[in-house]
Amino acid sequence: MNKTFDSKKFISQNFIWLVLLMLVIIMSIAQPNFFSVNNMLTLLSGEAVKGIMAFGVMFAILSKGIDLTIGSSAGLVACITAALVQPADYANAVLPGVGPLPAPLVFLIGLALGAAIGAVYGAIIAYTKIPPFIATLGGQLICRAAAKIFTNRPVSNLSDSFRYPGSAKIAGFPVIVIVFIIMFTIAAFLLTQTRFGKNVYAIGGNDQAARVAGINVEKNLILVYTWCSICAAVGGMLLAGRAGSADPANSGLNYELDAIAAATVGGTSHTGGICRVSGVLAGILILGVINNGLVMLKVDDNMTNIVKGLIIVGSVVLDMRKNAKRA
Amino acid sequence: MSQEYILEMSDITKEFPGVRALKGVQLRVRPGSVHTLMGENGAGKSTLMKCLIGIHAPTSGKIVFEGREVHFRNTLEALNAGISMIHQELSPVPERCVSENLWLGRLPRHGLMVDHKKMRADSVALFQKLGLDVDPDAKMGDLSVAKMQMVEIAKAVSYDSKIVIMDEPTSALTETEVEHLFRIIAELKEKNVAVIYISHKMDEIFRISDDITVYRDGEFIMTDRAENLDVDRLIALMVGREVTDMFPKIQCPIGDTVLKVEHLSSGRAVKDVSFELHRGEILGFAGLVGAGRTETVETLFGMRPKTGGKIYKDGKEIHISSPEQAISHKIGLLTEDRRGNGIVGLLSVRDNTVLAHLKHYGFPLKHHRMREDTEEYIKKLNTKTPTVDTPVKNLSGGNQQKVLVGRWLLTNPDILIVDEPTRGIDVGAKSEIHSLITRLAGEGKAIILISSEMPEVMGMSDRIVVMHEGVMTAVVDREDFSSELILKYATSEEPYHAASH
Missing domain, CATH: 3.40.50.300 (P-loop containing nucleotide triphosphate hydrolases)
Structure with a gap:
């Protein structure tokens, strides 16, 4: 009896990885080229930016919030940092005579800018107690508009060193995938190895109890949205580097939805308090396999979105049933 | 029949x-x-x-x-x-009126529209039949728990x-x-x-x-x-065994003053409360529901804004505006609302136990020490849980309470405030919690005990502060304890004056 119980538990705990495995097998059968090293790296490179943003937004969802700003803030950070690395003599430079600044400095500026944006709306959420959905919806509009005010045309001709993380390869291995792995490691570390992670779990599970236990709920919420926004900034800079330009109207557009979808498919509960980094990683890969695989199979874009939609909704239905059973 | x-x-x-x-x-x-x-x-x-x-x-x-x-x-x-059931935790729709709550799911209709007149008349008739004084137009959320319960009972009768x-x-x-x-x-x-x-x-x-x-x-x-x-x-x-002594009160030596509260106020809920608390003392707080006892300790613990008064610990004035600060002054509060602001149900027994003590596990967190500490308190408090990783919501009420007690003991407080510590838990766990409180006092900790159960507060306390509608009406010493006296003060409008005592 014990043995059957364990296998059930194994399936339920690793369900999402089994789904991923199944998808990979199906795709490999349908399209033998799918499961090649090259295609896997293409897939990962393609999902890296959304994935990194998912590692951010999962903290917001875990805390019983949401962050809709990240796509726009990624776009804003992309434009501003890109403007700092255009050649000094470039006729179309957004900030003539400023660039190109050294890439490491620009990366720091980008991260700081991201952190500042997140801290501002994090503070608004924490202290005014307005719903995060509303606060970050406002943030989304403001950041996108700010990017368009900053420059009304795409920012291009960026320095190679700035483009390195987004576009270079080390011995055939994309640097963007390395950044993705680093961000995954940091997110996992924050969530499981630090007080901050434990605090966010407690706040999402029962914010009143967290407060009584001496947790500074406001401070931790600000940190949550700061982290979200830092992830968005990393994503934005990678995006600009990968594309070779930053577009105020389109860079990062709707990326928040893909990031939220990945975190959700990965089992992060929108009622707060439940999240596993490994699950979110699987969620990112599942959506990536669908994106990449269906493109390879030349499936129509609209069809792909229907499949994605069904998977997102289906995964939440399954999760809710699983969680209800545990109660 | x-x-x-x-x-x-x-x-x-x-x-x-x-x-x-x-x-x-x-x-x-x-x-x-x-x-x-x-x-x-x-x-x-x-x-x-x-x-x-x-x-x-x-x-x-x-x-x-x-x-x-x-x-x-x-x-x-x-x-x-x-067959109807009135649950321990009521689940009304707080933003809607009483009669709508009453007829929820079977609202009388007039064609496609809700027949508000009939709904109201039916409610009034029902309340009259049961002799209930409830306004059918009041917002459900504005009613007291007692009234809400009456509405639930009326609902059961109406079915x-x-x-x-x-x-x-x-x-x-x-x-x-x-x-x-x-x-x-x-x-x-x-x-x-x-x-x-x-x-x-x-x-x-x-x-x-x-x-x-x-x-x-x-x-x-x-x-x-x-x-x-x-x-x-x-x-x-x-x-399944004889419980010989429900209130194992052991008189222990009362030490120095550890906490002094002067003229503590919080809006209209707490008005000018002053008392002293000593090492080794169990100070009871008695009063009827709405007396402001919970609000008093919440103010003390930084959960609600203090609008007046001073708090001294070990002779020095301290300022507390958040539970975080209260904990840093070595004060713990086991709240009365176990589910509302006590446990984090989804989290494990371990995560719940260490929650108020997280600052002491370093960076990165030392998980093995968190586990050891949890296991220690599971053993000490005789908590029944399958594993330390079990979500705390899967435990019974009494065991959840023990996890929370463990949480506060782990912070090693000088002052432990327990608000209705045995509400809704069974006799066995109750007596264990009583002996634990007594033992803690014996170790020189100062305890504030709020209880609505007269035998409990009288059995456990060295002195009892009695409150009525946010005002302190008496401080009774153990030799004067009697339910009549405490009840008299609990309904008295006359504020307590230390000088006249």
Whole structure:
């Protein structure tokens, strides 16, 4: 009896990885080229930016919030940092005579800018107690508009060193995938190895109890949205580097939805308090396999979105049933 | 009604994954009787009731209601058949009015539109029939817990229930409200409605019960007429052993003043409260519901804004505006609302235990030390949990409470405030918590104990602060303790003056 119980538990705990495995097998059968090293790296490179943003937004969802700003803030950070690395003599430079600044400095500026944006709306959420959905919806509009005010045309001709993380390869291995792995490691570390992670779990599970236990709920919420926004900034800079330009109207557009979808498919509960980094990683890969695989199979874009939609909704239905059973 | 029993549940077994919650138990209820279910938490009373009303499906067993075998698939079926349950935690729609809550799901209609006039008239008629003083137009959320409960009972009556199940209905009621509830129960009996009553309060049980059934660890122990039983025998049956001393008060030497509170105020809830607390002392707080006791300690603990007054610890003035600061001054608060602001249900026993102590596990967190500390307090407090990783919501109320006690002990506070520490937990766990509190005082900690149970607060405390509507009305020394005196102060409008004492 014990043995059957364990296998059930194994399936339920690793369900999402089994789904991923199944998808990979199906795709490999349908399209033998799918499961090649090259295609896997293409897939990962393609999902890296959304994935990194998912590692951010999962903290917001875990805390019983949401962050809709990240796509726009990624776009804003992309434009501003890109403007700092255009050649000094470039006729179309957004900030003539400023660039190109050294890439490491620009990366720091980008991260700081991201952190500042997140801290501002994090503070608004924490202290005014307005719903995060509303606060970050406002943030989304403001950041996108700010990017368009900053420059009304795409920012291009960026320095190679700035483009390195987004576009270079080390011995055939994309640097963007390395950044993705680093961000995954940091997110996992924050969530499981630090007080901050434990605090966010407690706040999402029962914010009143967290407060009584001496947790500074406001401070931790600000940190949550700061982290979200830092992830968005990393994503934005990678995006600009990968594309070779930053577009105020389109860079990062709707990326928040893909990031939220990945975190959700990965089992992060929108009622707060439940999240596993490994699950979110699987969620990112599942959506990536669908994106990449269906493109390879030349499936129509609209069809792909229907499949994605069904998977997102289906995964939440399954999760809710699983969680209800545990109660 | 010719048959002897209106309800017969026999050989009910309920298995959850890994647990057998009920092991072939039975229950027979006579029509028009008050039948009390007793047992420690985890004994299976609530599970049995959930099997009855269709929240759980029993694994095996037979339920015969009014002579027919029934299997309710949900509470609505049970309700329509004539069985309703008033839950421990009420679930009204707070933003809507009383009459809408009352007729929710079966609003009278006039064509396609809701017939508001009829709805209101029906509510008024129903309340009159039951002698309830509730305004049908009031917003549900504005009612007191007692009134909400009355509405729930009215709702049960309106469904023509033959059986009304009440799960700890008095835990949040004042004495007068309890009296009112008992009058309603008497009226229900007259209408031949059977009441299945779940409670831990002995005096109540003997006042209203006709029959008593005892369960222990998911097993049926016995059913008998109430007049054939007494408190000691019941406790022995429930626990399976003799509980000799409910309040193991040990007088321990009272030390220096550790906390001094002067003129503490918080808006209209707490008005000018002053007291001193000493090492080794248990200071009781007595009063009726709404007396402002919880609000006083919440102000002290930084959970609600302090609008006046000073707090001194060890002779030095301290400023507390958040629980975080209170904890750093070595104060702990076990709140009365275990689910609301105590446990984080989804998190494990371990994460709940270390929650207030997280600052002490370093960076990165030392998980093995968190586990060791948790295991230590599980052992010390005799907490029953499968593993330290079990989500705390899967534990019984008494064990959840022990996890919370462990959380505060882990922070090693000088002052531990416990607010209704034994509310809704079973006799065994209750007595363990009592001896623990006494032991802590013996170790030189200062304890503030809020309790609405007179025997508890009188049995445990060295002194009792009595409050009435946010005002402190007396400080009574142990040698003067009597329920009459404390009740007198609890209803007194006269503020306490230290000088005149």
